Amino acid sequence: MNQYQAFYQRIDKALQNDQLRRNFRSAMDGIRERRLAQFPDDRELQTLRFQAKGIRNRSLSRQAELLERLETKLTENGIQVHWAETPLQANARIHEILEAEQATSVVKGKSMVSEETDLNHYLEQRGIEVIESDLGEYILQMAQEPPSHIIVPAIHKNRFEVAELFQKFHPEQPYTDDVDELTGCARQVLRKKFAYADAGISGVNFAVAETGTLCLVENEGNGRLSTTAPRIHIAITGIEKVVEKLSDVPPLLEILTKSATGQPITTYFNMISRPRQPGEKDGPEQVHLVLLDNGRSRIRNDDELLDTLRCIRCGSCMNHCPVYVHVGGHAYGTTYPGPIGILLEPQRLGIDKVGSLTSACTLCGACGEVCPVRIPLPKLINRLRAEAVEATPGDNGVPGTGALRSRSEALIWKLWKQIYTRSRIYSAFKYLATRLRHIKPPISNGWTRYRPIPTPSSKPLSELARQQGYDDE
Amino acid sequence: MNQPDQIYFFGTCLIDLLYPKAGLAGMALIKRQGVKVIYPANQSCCGQPAFNSGYRQEALAVARAQLNCFPNDYPIVVPSGSCAGMVKHHWPELFAGQPDESQAIAAAQRTYELTEFLVDVLKLKLKDLGQPTRIAIHTSCSARREMGIADRIDSLIAQLSNVQVVEQAHKTECCGFGGTFSIKQPDISGAMVEAKCEALLATGAESVISQDCGCLMNISGSLEHQQRELPTQHVAEFLLQRITGEGK
Numbered sequence: 182m183n184q185y186q187a188f189y190q191r192i193d194k195a196l197q198n199d200q201l202r203r204n205f206r207s208a209m210d211g212i213r214e215r216r217l218a219q220f221p222d223d224r225e226l227q228t229l230r231f232q233a234k235g236i237r238n239r240s241l242s243r244q245a246e247l248l249e250r251l252e253t254k255l256t257e258n259g260i261q262v263h264w265a266e267t268p269l270q271a272n273a274r275i276h277e278i279l280e281a282e283q284a285t286s287v288v289k290g291k292s293m294v295s296e297e298t299d300l301n302h303y304l305e306q307r308g309i310e311v312i313e314s315d316l317g318e319y320i321l322q323m324a325q326e327p328p329s330h331i332i333v334p335a336i337h338k339n340r341f342e343v344a345e346l347f348q349k350f351h352p353e354q355p356y357t358d359d360v361d362e363l364t365g366c367a368r369q370v371l372r373k374k375f376a377y378a379d380a381g382i383s384g385v386n387f388a389v390a391e392t393g394t395l396c397l398v399e400n401e402g403n404g405r406l407s408t409t410a411p412r413i414h415i416a417i418t419g420i421e422k423v424v425e426k427l428s429d430v431p432p433l434l435e436i437l438t439k440s441a442t443g444q445p446i447t448t449y450f451n452m453i454s455r456p457r458q459p460g461e462k463d464g465p466e467q468v469h470l471v472l473l474d475n476g477r478s479r480i481r482n483d484d485e486l487l488d489t490l491r492c493i494r495c496g497s498c499m500n501h502c503p504v505y506v507h508v509g510g511h512a513y514g515t516t517y518p519g520p521i522g523i524l525l526e527p528q529r530l531g532i533d534k535v536g537s538l539t540s541a542c543t544l545c546g547a548c549g550e551v552c553p554v555r556i557p558l559p560k561l562i563n564r565l566r567a568e569a570v571e572a573t574p575g576d577n578g579v580p581g582t583g584a585l586r587s588r589s590e591a592l593i594w595k596l597w598k599q600i601y602t603r604s605r606i607y608s609a610f611k612y613l614a615t616r617l618r619h620i621k622p623p624i625s626n627g628w629t630r631y632r633p634i635p636t637p638s639s640k641p642l643s644e645l646a647r648q649q650g651y652d653d654e
Numbered sequence: 655m656n657q658p659d660q661i662y663f664f665g666t667c668l669i670d671l672l673y674p675k676a677g678l679a680g681m682a683l684i685k686r687q688g689v690k691v692i693y694p695a696n697q698s699c700c701g702q703p704a705f706n707s708g709y710r711q712e713a714l715a716v717a718r719a720q721l722n723c724f725p726n727d728y729p730i731v732v733p734s735g736s737c738a739g740m741v742k743h744h745w746p747e748l749f750a751g752q753p754d755e756s757q758a759i760a761a762a763q764r765t766y767e768l769t770e771f772l773v774d775v776l777k778l779k780l781k782d783l784g785q786p787t788r789i790a791i792h793t794s795c796s797a798r799r800e801m802g803i804a805d806r807i808d809s810l811i812a813q814l815s816n817v818q819v820v821e822q823a824h825k826t827e828c829c830g831f832g833g834t835f836s837i838k839q840p841d842i843s844g845a846m847v848e849a850k851c852e853a854l855l856a857t858g859a860e861s862v863i864s865q866d867c868g869c870l871m872n873i874s875g876s877l878e879h880q881q882r883e884l885p886t887q888h889v890a891e892f893l894l895q896r897i898t899g900e901g902k
Contacts, residue, residue: 189841192839192841192842193841196841196842196845202845503827503828503830503846504839504842504846506827507842507845507846507849508842508845540835540838540839541839541842542832542835543795543828543830543831543832543835543843543846544706544795544832544833544835545795545799545827545828545832546795546796546798546799546800547795547799547826547827547828549799550799560747563705563706563708566706566707566708567708567709567710568708569708570707570708570709571708572711590707591709594704594707594709594712595712597703597704597712597716598704598712598715598716600698601667601698601699601701601716601719602698602715602716602718602719603719604695604696604698604719607698611670611671614671615671626837626840627836627837627838627839627840627841627843628836628837628840628875630840630841630844631840631843631844631847631848631875631876631879632847632872632875632876632878632879633875633878633879635672635871635875636672637671637672638671638672638673638674638675640674641670641671641674642665642669642670642671642674642677642678642693643665643670643693643695643697645674645677645678646663646665646677646678646681646693647693647695649678649681651663651681651691651692651693652690652692652693653692653693653694653695654692654694654695654725
């Protein structure tokens with residue numbers, strides 16, 4: 182099965198699921214409204230977006246230097262830094278850290294980079310118990326599903342579906358579909374896990390080079406518990422998350438939380454700067470940071486696609502995407518769904534693997550309009566489409582360039598070019614199409630599945646304009 | 655910009671073949687203001703279909719074939735948000751580094767979408783001679799976001815005293831056309847346009863007006879497929895009918 186067929190199957194499955202579609206529609210409508218309420222003044226919003234873009238661009242342009250400073254500072258602070266080029270290296274390094282400390286149980290805060298590396302499975306296969314402590318992620322762990330959204334990972338499930346899962350996995354608890362009661366149930370289970378887990382694993386939202394501070398944004402307090410209760414804390418993040426100064430954080434944090442969930446600030450904001458010091462009563466004895474590349478350095482090589490790395494993972498692009506709202510995150514089949522997934526995943530995994538994602542976009546521009554760091558998503562997605570059908574791929578650039586070029590499609594566009602560049606052929610084409618307009622061409626494609634083939638006018642505009650006396654020069 | 659003596663009308667391939675009445679209406683609206691309208695004979699397409707499908711060489715060749723149609727520095731008026739957006743925002747990118755780059759940039763700079771031109775340049779004043787009616791406006795994503803001119807169609811319609819505008823749910827959301835998207839991702843496109851039709855039908859509007867024939871082709875096609883009744887019309891045709899009192 183080629184990647185298009187697999188993609189169509191996932192799309193079909195999503196579109197057939199009315200409950201899923203209703204869940205996404207209402208969730209995205211709500212989140213859009215909440216975001217908008219946080220930005221009553223459009224001029225202020227645009228100023229903040231330019232500021233955030235500037236901060237991220239400055240960080241990216243000096244990334245190598247900032248990463249070195251970050252490593253120096255973190256090391257001074259007593260945080261151990263590990264570098265990983267591939268997901269496997271990151272997983273192996275984390276496993277080594279756990280093994281060296283005879284850690285057998287891990288409690289996790291939400292981390293999309295750990296989804297990228299499929300860390301949970303890696304550790305579980307090696308006999309380590311991994312418990313997701315973010316409520317959404319915990320639900321998905323029970324359901325054995327990947328996140329369908331990068332911020333609200335279980336958004337595709339409504340409370341009744343969640344209630345069913347709790348009943349199945351926690352039969353000792355009485356059935357409830359009340360959200361607060363379900364949350365209470367999860368809290369009871371998870372509190373015990375925090376108390377005895379050997380290690381906590383978390384993501385990072387911003388890594389500050391100036392001070393060696395790891396910033397973690399969250400709402401449930403599970404991030405704080407995961408990073409403070411167990412004796413080992415391992416943070417994992419992508420190398421692009423480094424920012425220069427502590428003063429870079431407030432504008433980014435503000436636009437992140439407002440864009441993501443429509444909150445002026447999250448319930449918890451953690452700034453992790455060192456392990457437990459002598460005399461201190463709490464905090465982990467060890468803090469580690471794993472910095473993952475996983476294709477990010479390669480993305481840097483392209484002056485245009487480099488903008489992809491500005492992303493601060495707010496999820497606003499998917500919240501506003503008309504395709505995402507209809508099919509949901511799982512249809513994409515990649516770690517990151519929605520517009521940022523369409524842009525990032527083919528660059529990370531190769532056009533030959535997931536380049537078909539670029540077709541799932543109408544270029545409507547809704548994502549680019551809300552992106553807090555002004556990534557020109559439609560423009561870059563369109564650029565990837567060009568990469569996907571490139572006739573003479575080079576060695577550099579996006580992996581798998583040219584992989585989706587098909588001879589038949591290339592021929593159609595060649596023919597199209599012949600018609601639309603030669604006015605005599607174009608005139609003849611229009612003459613035939615208009616005079617024979619009632620003869621329907623025997624075309625059966627995606628268009629005709631939902632709409633009839635449009636009937637040409639009896640005469641083209643070019644002829645009518647002449648008849649009505651409009652000059653042609 | 656002051657009112658020019660003459661303009662080029664870039665009718666677009668879709669209007670040329672399928673919706674010439676919309677093109678003629680757009681030209682008539684401009685001509686009525688005393689501006690000479692030139693319809694260059696050799697024009698065909700802005701290149702957008704290939705550009706949005708990744709075939710940039712073919713898009714460039716077709717776009718280049720248009721350059722000679724607009725030799726003088728008259729404004730170029732396009733009765734479509736997405737085609738105007740293609741010329742204005744993507745020709746400079748498409749022609750980058752080409753020998754005729756400066757010519758393409760010059761064309762981009764004097765390109766206007768029709769409603770933008772009617773409002774910003776001609777400062778069109780409308781007197782409604784039509785019967786009372788209730789309409790919904792579907793503004794294309796290109797007009798709304800790429801061109802940033804969603805308010806132009808609104809302000810033109812607002813001048814019509816007998817026209818009541820009703821607002822559909824999820825008004826700013828894409829109708830699901832997206833050019834070749836509708837063929838490459840037919841099921842998503844179908845789901846999107848059905849949702850759009852549902853929202854439009856729910857308003858109780860007597861017709862749907864848009865500045866883009868791509869959206870109209872998609873929406874009217876879906877309505878026909880679903881055997882639902884809701885007329886659609888390009889804004890130029892609608893405006894001309896209202897101020898001449900012709901049509902319904």
